[in-house]
Amino acid sequence: VNSTEQREILAAACKALAFCGHDDFQLGHVSVRESATTYWLKPKGIDLGEATAATMLLVDLDGNVLEGSGDRPHEYFIHGEILRAHPEVHAVVHSHALACIAMSCLTEPLRPYSHHALPFVLPPIPTFRETTNLITTRPLGQAVARELGPANGLFLQNHGMVTIGADLRWATVYAAMLERACALQIQVSSQGSGSVWTSDEELLARRDYAFTEASVQQIWEYLERKGRVAFGAPHAPVPGLPG
Ligand SMILES: [Zn+2]
Secondary structure, X not given: OOHHHHHHHHHXXXXXXXXXXXXXXXXXXXXXXXXXXXXXXXXXXXXXXXXOHXXXXXXXXXXXXXXXXXXXXXXXXXXXXXXXXXXXXXXXEEEOOHHHHHHHHOOOOOOOOOHHHHHHEOOEOOEEOOOOOOOOOHHHHHHHHHHHOOOOEEEEOOOEEEEEEOOHHHHHHHHHHHHHXXXXXXXXXXXXXXOOOOOXXXXXXXXXXXXXXXXXXXXXXXXXXXXXHHHOOOOOOOOOOOO
């Protein structure tokens, strides 16, 4: 995958995420690794749905912008420090998806009420509670990367979510699943009665069935189509925006 393709896939991921409820009035950003020390990042001031290949920034792990004319998001530390601390991670999604924020306010853990939550229970998805403010310093970014540990994502208390992946398809599909899992749990919890969820014995078998390379590819292609229909092709400039 060359740089041009990376930027197009990144724009496609942004649009797919906007399609499944991760947009927040231009906030939220997604990254994909270009090399061991550089990555492509969605800029600030452009919504997930509006992001195009041409708007993407090439940034190093310290946040220096190497290519692109937009502004880097204030929270670029989330991406740089996770990519630095976790060499196996190649893509990071951070958003303020509503149900994820709602879950981050609860003290109960995310439960496997449906298959959507299965990537986030073994190990359990942690919640970063050091601050509810934006992650705008390197120490905070490092603390987020530590809190993530071996999990596929984390909640940021009263703020949002992060998912990671070996590539953008996995990070995007995880983000889509996490928002739906949280929405479902909020619905179940609001009933105020007892509830049941998938047992530990069934968890791994269900997860390994639902989240294979082939199934993730298929969900990614679906999300990519939906993002394209809703927000245009990843390389098509959006009227009124630079690039
Ligand atoms: Zn944020």
